[in-house]
Amino acid sequence: MSFGWSRSLRAVGPLLLLRLSIRSWSGALCLGGSALPSAPRARRVAMAAGHLEEALVWVDCEMTGLGADGGPGADALLEVACLITDGDLNLIAEGPDLVIHHSDAVLDSMNDWCKTQFGWLGAGTAPTPGLLADQVQKSGTSLQEADRLLHEFVSKHVPKGTGVLAGNTVHMDKRFLDKFSPNFMGHLHYRLVDVSTVKELCRRWHPKEFSGAPKKKGSHRALDDIRESLDELRYYRKTIFSTPTA
Known part of the structure; x- marks a missing residue:
């Protein structure tokens, strides 16, 4: 329990203290059975x-x-x-x-590496089926x-x-x-x-x-x-x- 929490709990009245159940479990502070999440759990929440x-x-x-x-x-x-x-x-x-x-003109403007990698064989020729140029056309x-x-x-x-x-x-x-x-x-x-x-x-x-x-x-x-x-x-x-x- 941190020093700040200890000071806060001493400051509250005795009736409220009776209602607070404080326990530590898996790095989480629990008040009245409700966990204040640790940093990883807080992110998940x-x-x-x-x-x-x-x-x-x-x-x-x-x-x-x-x-x-x-x-x-x-x-x-x-x-x-x-x-x-x-x-x-x-x-x-x-x-x-x-x-x-994109249009065939755009595909035709690709550099040679892209044409080979993406299956572009040139305007007027069907691209390699399943590769990116084919999917761009469709x-x-x-x-x-x-x-x-x-x-x-x-x-x-x-x-x-x-x-x-x-x-x-x-x-x-x-x-x-x-x-x-x-x-x-x-x-x-x-x-x-x-x-x-x-x-x-x-x-x-x-x-x-x-x-x-x-x-x-x-x-x-x-x-x-x-x-x-x-x-x-x-x-x-x-x-x-x-x-x-x-």
Whole structure:
């Protein structure tokens, strides 16, 4: 029991004291049988109430290129996926994985790497079935609709101005989302959690642990890439950021 609680209890009247049952159980202070939650439980209670104050909003985008001059330039957003974790990297909600419709001219403007990876064989030729270019052709989702759906999803789980954008080299995704998903981005905090920063520091300072990091499959599909980034940060948290027990 803390000193502050002891002083508060001495200050109340004897009749009220008869009604207070104070006990400690699993790190929680209980008054009259109702637990005042410990920090981890408090976070779970907040999550259940829809008030997640330490959220990480994970995103990954697939684009026609890497953009230019600090923005998307002439490149387009093809796919975006999103999920939310708490500050301890526990999954809270898996959001939409959105493939956005574009014309064949946009697909034809992709760089050679994207054309190969996404199965684009050129205008007038059917793309490789099941790959991203094929799904872009068939999609009925516009950029505006994607922004609306992302904003709707994150608003359900995270108070405005608190969720921190997370991912691998996520500043690149932010370039495109700032332009093409302004309502979604306007709901988030301005800070970023970039797993690639942790990766590079681990490679330099903890090479042994770095060698054991999960290997990427390299599917270059948005939701798959997010899950890999999340698994990677969980690994670094366990091996690099773990606190030794006394």
